[in-house]
Amino acid sequence: MWIGIDDTDSSQGMCTTFLVPEIISSLNYDLIGYPRLVRLNPNIPWKTRGNAAIAFKIGEGKGKSKKIGEFRGRDILSFQYGEEIPTTDILDKIKKIVERYAILDDKKTAPGIVISKKKISESIYWKAVRSVVSLDFVMPYLKGLDFYGYKSKRGLIGAAAAIAWKPRIKTYELIAYLPEEKWLQERYVDVNSVIEMDSTVKTTFENYDYRNRHVAIKPETKTPVLFGIRGTDPDDLERARNIVKSDPYLGYIIFETNQGTDDHLVRKNISEIKPYDSVIVKGTVKTRPKTIIGGHLIFKIFDETGSIECAAYEKTKEFREIIKKLMPGDAVIVYGSIKKYPNTINIEKIKIESLADIYKKEIPRCPVCGKKMESAGKGKGYRCRKCGTFKSEPNYVKIERDISPGFYQVPIIARRHLSKPIEFFQVEYIQSSHLHF
Ligand SMILES: [Zn+2]
Numbered sequence: 002m003w004i005g006i007d008d009t010d011s012s013q014g015m016c017t018t019f020l021v022p023e024i025i026s027s028l029n030y031d032l033i034g035y036p037r038l039v040r041l042n043p044n045i046p047w048k049t050r051g052n053a054a055i056a057f058k059i060g061e062g063k064g065k066s067k068k069i070g071e072f073r074g075r076d077i078l079s080f081q082y083g084e085e086i087p088t089t090d091i092l093d094k095i096k097k098i099v100e101r102y103a104i105l106d107d108k109k110t111a112p113g114i115v116i117s118k119k120k121i122s123e124s125i126y127w128k129a130v131r132s133v134v135s136l137d138f139v140m141p142y143l144k145g146l147d148f149y150g151y152k153s154k155r156g157l158i159g160a161a162a163a164i165a166w167k168p169r170i171k172t173y174e175l176i177a178y179l180p181e182e183k184w185l186q187e188r189y190v191d192v193n194s195v196i197e198m199d200s201t202v203k204t205t206f207e208n209y210d211y212r213n214r215h216v217a218i219k220p221e222t223k224t225p226v227l228f229g230i231r232g233t234d235p236d237d238l239e240r241a242r243n244i245v246k247s248d249p250y251l252g253y254i255i256f257e258t259n260q261g262t263d264d265h266l267v268r269k270n271i272s273e274i275k276p277y278d279s280v281i282v283k284g285t286v287k288t289r290p291k292t293i294i295g296g297h298l299i300f301k302i303f304d305e306t307g308s309i310e311c312a313a314y315e316k317t318k319e320f321r322e323i324i325k326k327l328m329p330g331d332a333v334i335v336y337g338s339i340k341k342y343p344n345t346i347n348i349e350k351i352k353i354e355s356l357a358d359i360y361k362k363e364i365p366r367c368p369v370c371g372k373k374m375e376s377a378g379k380g381k382g383y384r385c386r387k388c389g390t391f392k393s394e395p396n397y398v399k400i401e402r403d404i405s406p407g408f409y410q411v412p413i414i415a416r417r418h419l420s421k422p423i424e425f426f427q428v429e430y431i432q433s434s435h436l437h438f
Pocket of ligand 1: 367368369370371372385386387388389390
């Protein structure tokens, strides 16, 4: 039986993922496979924070089991497969837990719970990660299922989408949670231990931004999450956790996630781009990048269907140093997303396919005597002072470009949850089996 939940958090606190260990430890059933942390369209305006929904499967566990977490002093086991259980009163039990933790007085928070014995059509996931889905679109898929939506019921969309996700590729995240009385307090994660973990456990990613000295595993907001370690191998995450020194925690659990997959991106021509899209666009640089107020860099690209503005915002830090070097005529593939206004691609990464040849004018040397010529006036050519030779055109000298074709991405401090790090394009990280036993 699948359980999907979304939208219990607010910009001020809570984290929907916390409900997974909380529910599993209070229901008397087994967890089948890994629980899921599913990120949805990062551009939609009414999302609370990271736009993450959760789903997990429960049953009567069969086959092999392994430990994938600990919570309130007990191990969380995950079973290879399971036998179905009756749905009786499960929705009521989950509602009680959701009501205890969800930030229901935040006007943006509208939790949804979906319970389903079968998978939900995969198309809901793809729509919810790539576009804007209405509740009307989702409701027919919930027919015959147990579900409950609070307030605007918007959380039902993410809850259904998290169950519907059928991973093509996936990564994992181990999340450690603070006890409730510490949720609103400052939390401690030792920087040096994070750096040590980052350099020893090679299958983890986005732990620490060295240039910006930013500990990425520790959330910025005050939530139940103490830290979250991302990786491509779930078994390595346990080792990584043991290296990190921090405040004591209530427990932890490993999720399978769509983070770092680029699932949100769709290849599009410029004329097809709509608000809230996340796109991969092949184009040519039209204007030189300009810095605007706030330190943001803006330039235009074009293809055969039109042109669009691209931006590397201030928060992308040193990434702007690369963007600044682009010149009209450079062939690029831009990966990024669009908010409602302005119609600008917020760049997540860029592939510079080829660089345009750029020339600068230089005063020529005299073709007869070799002396440096002088300008005969604007647009009037050049004259040699020594022998009187005239030349109408300057020399065009090719400029050495201070940048190479290749893939460039924003630093970890500005990385989006769904963005696939460029290192992943070079290695095979697809996890073929559902569970690593
Ligand atoms: Zn001369």
